[in-house]
């Protein structure tokens with residue numbers, strides 16, 4: 001298992017190229033199931049999760065190739081409509097094949113995801129919506145088995161805002177007979193990107209990015225050509241935190257700052273400065289960060305996927321900050337690791353109170369999930385001495401060449417293969 005060794009204390013300076021968004025790439029890849037023929041997409045990041053999705057589609061009979069950010073998927077030869085346990089347990093986003101399969105082929109067998117490191121994460125809302133659209137669903141030996149001759153439009157209200165739930169049902173509705181209304185839908189930029197991609201395929205969707213989405217089903221969609229996905233806002237936010245904590249000066253190339261309003265406002269309050277330049281967004285870290293409180297909420301609120309990185313920054317800020325996690329019940333796994341580095345954090349339920357300390361000290365730590373790994377990198381880059389981060393396969397699932405990008409801007413970071 002690879003690990004990262006980081007010697008902290010360097011002020012990072014230079015340009016960082018932001019990759020395509022993991023959480024846009026994954027649903028968009030599954031959208032290729034909806035039309036027979038060859039689809040291709042640009043700016044797909046070279047990540048473990050993308051490879052897992054490619055493998056899942058290949059195992060279902062599609063042909064998949066990837067070269068330098070271009071993914072090509074030919075779904076015309078698909079003949080197996082199953083996402084097995086092995087795939088779903090490796091990557092929850094595998095459930096995004098459920099609705100496209102039922103919409104195009106009338107059936108799907110998808111393993112139930114089960115719990116994961118950050119919370120229970122059920123898919124009851126995906127199933128509720130699909131059932132409302134006329135699918136017959138049964139659960140058997142850990143699998144969801146769904147069938148429908150043709151889905152029909154329905155009005156669906158989400159009790160909880162769900163990103164992949166909204167995406168899955170949007171993909172069910174585009175080929176259904178009649179109109180579907182999704183209420184209290186997720187408004188994340190990745191939902192809009194998927195909607196734009198479906199519209200390019202011939203779908204009729206209004207309101208993506210708002211909380212009510214209206215979809216008028218069509219009989220057929222055409223494959224997608226040369227669609228370029230949006231930049232990764234969480235990778236951008238992670239590098240912003242890195243500039244913030246190291247007192248660095250980084251230029252984010254190819255990012256979309258408008259997707260990070262809440263994050264940038266909080267970082268500004270904490271002392272980080274932003275300047276638009278011709279080369280990209282310049283992010284300048286302060287001499288001393290100021291403690292600020294944060295509460296995670298669905299987009300356009302502060303993203304749960306940035307909570308751990310923000311907490312890492314707050315460990316050395318002036319004052320005490322309170323971070324409330326409201327999306328996932330177990331997303332504080334990084335706390336114990338940050339404490340190993342000298343952070344002063346107490347938690348109670350979904351609330352963490354962080355008392356800023358003068359400095360962090362390097363220590364051996366363990367990555368427990370994707371964003372937790374990112375937070376340990378943020379912390380290690382400012383810590384005194386050496387930090388070894390174990391189990392960085394979590395990081396490789398969602399960050400493209402993070403260590404190489406950091407090296408380029410002056411970080412003392414080394415990947416040890418093992």
Ligand code: EPU
Pocket residue numbers: 023026092093119120121122123124125126127160161162163164165303304305327328329370371398
């Ligand atoms: N929920 C339900 N029932 C459902 C679906 C969700 O109760 O049927 C609950 C969840 O348990 C959670 C809340 O609703 O408490 C929100 O979960 P959501 O469904 O929005 O999460 P997701 O779609 O599984 C996506 C991202 C996550 C990100 C969350 C929240 C992808 C592939 N994943 O997950 O990304 O944290 O939205 O923004 O888009 C990551 O990239 O590290 C990551 C975990």
